[in-house]
Amino acid sequence: MxxxxxxxxxxxxxxxxxxxxxxxxxxxxxxxxxxxxxxxxxxxxxxxxxxxxxxxxxxxxxxxxxxxxxxxxxxxHPSSVYPKNLEERAIVEQWLDFAANHIALATSKIMFNTYIYRLLAGATKDERSLQDGRLWLDTYLPVLEQQLTKQAYIAGNHLTIADFSLLAALDVAELLDINLAAYPHLKAWRQKLMAESFYQNCHKSYGAAFKEAVGTVLDAVSN
Ligand SMILES: N[C@@H](CCC(=O)N[C@@H](CS)C(=O)NCC(=O)O)C(=O)O
The missing domain is CATH 3.40.30.10 (Glutaredoxin)
Incomplete structure (x- = not known):
């Protein structure tokens, strides 16, 4: 197994x-x-x-x-989420890496400097890194919005592993007050995927799971 x-x-x-x-x-x-x-x-x-x-x-x-x-x-486990066609697959790879290197890296900078540093002994807040994360999102979320204005999913008109990667990177949106209202197609794409059973079987809401797991610890430490 x-x-x-x-x-x-x-x-x-x-x-x-x-x-x-x-x-x-x-x-x-x-x-x-x-x-x-x-x-x-x-x-x-x-x-x-x-x-x-x-x-x-x-x-x-x-x-x-x-x-x-x-x-x-x-x-x-071959399926449409990872096309075999060379060019289709290359586009999936592009957005998979974009999600990791631009969106997840930005959200992880913000997440670390908002919550995680408070949970790790010896860690400190890096204001510059926090600002970088916010700036990156301001720069790259519009790119996603533009993609999803043209097509239903990030790498084309069907769901791929690039969507899974992006969806996970944006799971911290509520925790980090990322304002997705400014990106209506991205917001609708996210809401649609979050309602699907592959997501619901993982968790109902990442923010709620995070608060439940570490909320009391965070309340007990100073900001
Ligand atoms: N680039 C890696 C990042 C993995 C990563 O940062 N994992 C974190 C948890 S989200 C971790 O294991 N942290 C433990 C540590 O750094 O000691 C990936 O995408 O798998």
Missing amino acids: LMLYSNPLSSPANKIRFLLNYLAIPYEVKIVNIAAGEQRQSDFLKINPYGKIPAIDDNGFKLAESNAILRYLADK
Whole structure:
């Protein structure tokens, strides 16, 4: 059975769960407790030597990096979410990487400097990085809006793994007060996908799950 090393609060891990749910691939989850440092323990380092989730163990084949895992699983279980046609696939790769390198990187900067630094011993807030994250979103969310004005999904007119990647990156929107009202097509795309069972079977709302898991800890630490 495929084993996913994951944590419900990890957006890169959640995009893998979206795909697994969508394709109905059987899997088990091993929760890695990041706050307790389990990702740096020797057992987990045998799965991913650089100690990050998500990672998978597919009957002895070990792989990390969420986009690499998405590509591997989508290739292993062929479907329209990862087209075989060279050009169609290349477009999916483009938006998959755009979601990771522009949107997820921006939201993770904001997330870290709004919440996460308060949860990690010794971590500090970096105001510059926070501003960079906001600036990147102001720059790149309009690009997504433009794409979704032309077509129903980010890489074309059908759902692909690029949508899973982007959806997970934007899961923090409510927590971070990202104003999607300014991007009506992006907002509608997100609402449509969040209503689907692949998403609902992962969580109803990332923001609610985050607050439930760490809200009391955050309340107890100073800003
Ligand atoms: N580029 C990686 C990012 C993975 C990542 O940053 N994972 C975080 C959780 S969301 C993690 O494992 N952090 C633990 C640590 O840095 O010690 C991917 O997409 O898989």
